[in-house]
Amino acid sequence: MPISVRRLVRTSRPPRTRARSRLLAAATALGLAAVTAPALVLLAPAQQAEALPNGLATTPPMGWNDWNSFGCNVTEQKVKSVADYIVSSGLAAAGYAYVDIDDCWMAGSRDSGGHLVPDPAKFPDGISGTAAYVHGKGLKLGIYESAGTKTCAGYPGSLGHEQTDADSFASWGVDLLKYDNCNGDGSSPQSRDTTMRDALARTGRSILFSLCEWGQDSVWTWGAGVGNMWRTTGDINDSFGSLLSNFHTNVQLAKYAGPGGWNDPDMLEVGNGGMSFTEDRSEFGLWAEMAAPLIAGNDLPNSSPATLSLLGNRDVIAVDQDPLGKQGTQVSASGGLDVLTKPLTGGAAAVVLFNENSGPATISTTAAAAGLPAASSYTLDNLWSHVKTTTGGAISATVPGHGSVMYRVSAGSTTSTGTTHPLVGASSNRCLDAYDNQTAPGTAIEIWDCNGGANQQVTLTAAGELRLYGGTQCLDATGGATSAGTPVELWTCNGGANQQWRANPDGTITGAQSGLCLDVTGGNTAAGNVNGTKLELWSCNGGANQQWRLG
Template sequence: MGWNSWNTFGCDINEQLTRETADSLVSSGMRDAGYRYVNIDDCWAEPERDAAGELQAHHERFPSGIKAIADYVHERGLELGIYTSAGTRTCADSIPGALGHEETDARTFAEWGVDSLKYDNCHNQGTSRPPSATLRATGRPIVYSVCESGESAPWEWAPEIGTPMAHHRRHPTGAGNRQHQVFPMGVIDIIDFNRELADHAGPGAWNDPDMLEVGVHDVDEFAGLTDTEAVTHFSMWSIMASPLIAGNDVRAMPPHIRDILTNREVIAVDQDELGEQGTPVRDDGDEEVWVKPLANGDKAVALFNRGPRTAMITTSTDGIGSDASTHTVRDLWHRTETTTTGEIAAPVPSHGAFLLRISPRS
C-alpha cells in the first residue's frame, strides 16, 4: 500500500511534491490506514549517468538528492520507492535504464535507503526477465515490483525470483492507460484479465492490476470516475488482493475521496493475511458475485453490477460456500449489519459494487 506519482503528475515531479505528499499521507490518516510507500515514478534522474556510470537525481527537480528524500520519508514512518526500467532508457525516455548497470543501480538504490523498486520493461533490447539477484545482494530488503506489462507472463516466473523479497507484477492493461480508461472499459478490462490469474496470487507474489484512479481527474482529458465507480474500483481491487497504490494528489483530496481510500474495513479485506485473491462464483453477464475467503473463516463478497441500470443482485450462503445456519452480513461501505439464514441480496447501482463481510454465527 502506498502512493505513486505517475497517474496525476507524470514527469512533473520534484522533491517539494514528494515531501508534501509524505506529510499529507500522515496528516490525512492514510499512513495509519496502511499506506506506507511514497513511490517516485519516471523522470526523477538526470538524462545521463555521471562519469562513474551512476544515476544522479535530477539537479533541478531533486536538488537535495534521493538519499535526503528517503531520510525525510523515513522520519515520518514511511518508505521510499523509486523507478527504473530493464532497458537502455525508461518508458518516458527521460532517464537511463538499468540494462548493463543492474549491480551499480541496485547498490545505489540501497545506499540511498530505497525500500521499493518499480522495474519497468521499456527499451529492453529483447531482455524478458528483469533480474532480482542484484537487489538481494545489497542486503537491503527492497520490495520488487515487476512492471513489464505482461509481455512474458510474469505471473508464471516472477514468484521464483522474489524470495526473500515481497513483490508484485503488473498487467498488460494498466489503469493509467487512459485512452481506455472510460468506465466501464478500462476498469472492467483489467478486472476481466486479473480474474484469470487468481491461481498465481498469494503472499509474496501479488497480481498487480496497476495504480488506483480513485480521486484522479482532469489529467490528460481524463474526467475521472464517478463516486460510485470509485467505490467499485476500490472494492474490486480489494477483493482481488491487489496492491493499493493511490495515484491521486493526496495533498488536495476532498473528504469523500479520503474516506474511500481509508475505509479500514475494506482495506482489511485487501490485506487479509490468508492472501487469497477473490474470484467470481456467479457471472450473469452484467451481474457478478465474487468471493474471497478470509483468514478468520469469514467471506468477503462483492455484488458487482457492470450494467447500465440498477440491478438486484442475489446470492446465498450456500452459493458463497458457507454451510452455517445463520450469518451476519456486514456492509463495509454503508457500515450496517443484518442477519441472514440464506439469502444475500442488494440493489446495486449501475457500475456499482456492494462489498460485504459474511460471518458465520452457528
C-alpha cells in the same frame, strides 16, 4: 439544489501516453506485430512459482505513486508533501506505507562513473535526502527504473548497469523498486528482471521488487520467483472502461497470488476525477477483493473527503490485507453481473456484488456458493455503510449501474436495528446533526463536525425510523411532502410514513414515502459540505453527498 455527479477533467494532468509507448517498445523488442492480450495467454496453464524469499509483501503493498497525478512533473517537494499528508490524514495509520517516485526523476545521462544522477532541479536533496525525509515520517520510499537501455520517458535505463544501480538504490535508502519494461534488447523480461532481482539481493538491503511487464510473457507464472508484485495488465487510465478491462484480466489469475507475491492490475485512479464516486468505490472494492496492491494515484494532498472515505475505509482495507492471503475469485459473471468471494481469516468471506452495466440490477448469490460453512443464519456486514443485517443464506442487493456492494459475511446473527451510532456523510466526513442541540419539533437537520453529542446519535428502529435524543425525536420529511427539495427536520415520533427510512445496500438512505434520497444540500462541492449545510430529499443520483455510513 443538489448537484448531480459530474465527470471532471483534470486539465493539469499529464497525458496518458505511457501505455502506448510501453506496448510499442515491447512489440519492437520481442519482434511481434502486435502485443498478445493477457487473457488469451491463460490458454496455456503453468505451475505457480515459489514466492520470492525476501520476507517482504506478506500482504499486498499499500502506498502512493506519483505518475497518474504528476507524470514527469514530479519534484522532491511534491513527494514530501504527499508523505506529510499520508501521515496527517490517517492513511499511514490505515496501512499506506510506500511513497513511490515514478519515471523522470533522474538526469538525462549517467555520471563519469556510470551512476544514475537524480535531477538536481527536481530533487535538490537527492533521492537520499528525500528518502531520509520520508523515513522520518515512518514511511518507505520507492523508486522507478526500466529493464532496458532507456526508461519509458527516455532517461537512462538499467540494462547492463543492474548492480551499479541496485547499489545506488540501496545507498540512497530506497525501499521499493518499480522495474519497467521499455527499450529492452530482445531478451525475455524474465531474464532481465532476474538479473536485477539478484543485484538487489546482493546489496543486503530489503528492497521490495515490483515488476511492470504489462501482463506480457505470462508474468504471473514466474513473477513470484522474481518479484513481490507483477503487473498483469497494460497501464490503467481514469475511466470505467479501463477499470473493467483490468479487472477482467486480473480476476482470472487468483491462483498465482499469495503472501510474498501479488497480481497487480495497476495503481488506483480513485479521486482523479474521471470516474464517478460510484465507479471509484467499485475500483477500490474490487482491488481489495482481488488482494491487489493498493497504490493510490491521485493528488493526495488535494483529496476530497469523499475520496478519503474510500481510500481510508479500514474495513475494505482489512479485506485486502487479510493475512490468509487469498485473492478473491468469481462465483458467477452472467450478463455483466459479477459475484466475487474471498475467504478471510476466521472463516468469514468477503463477497462483492458488482454491476458492470449502466442501469441498476439485482445481484444474488448464497452463502454456500460463496464458500461459507453451513449455518442457520449469517451476518451481512456492509463494508461501505457499516449497516449489519441477518440472512438465512441468501445474499442479494440492488446494485446501481457501475456500482458494487461489498459484504463481510460470517456465521451468526447480528443486526444494526436498535443500535445507536453517528451517521456520517461521505462527501463531508461530517455527522448528521440536530441544529444547536435543540430538541423542539421543526429543528433543522444539518451536517456538523462529529463530536459525540446526543444530537448526533441516531438509533435505527425496526419500523425504519431514525431516532435522535435517545429515541424521543425522529427524522422527518417536513409536512409529509414528497418532492425534491423537501427539508428534513426533527419531529416528535408519530409513526408517519414521512418518518420511515430505508438504509440501502448501496449506502444511500431513502424516504419510504417519497423514494427520494437523504441528501446534503448543494451536492459534492466544497461549499455544499461545510458545517451547517442542511439536509433535504432529492432524486437519487449516486453522489457522495447521498452516501452515509454508521460511525
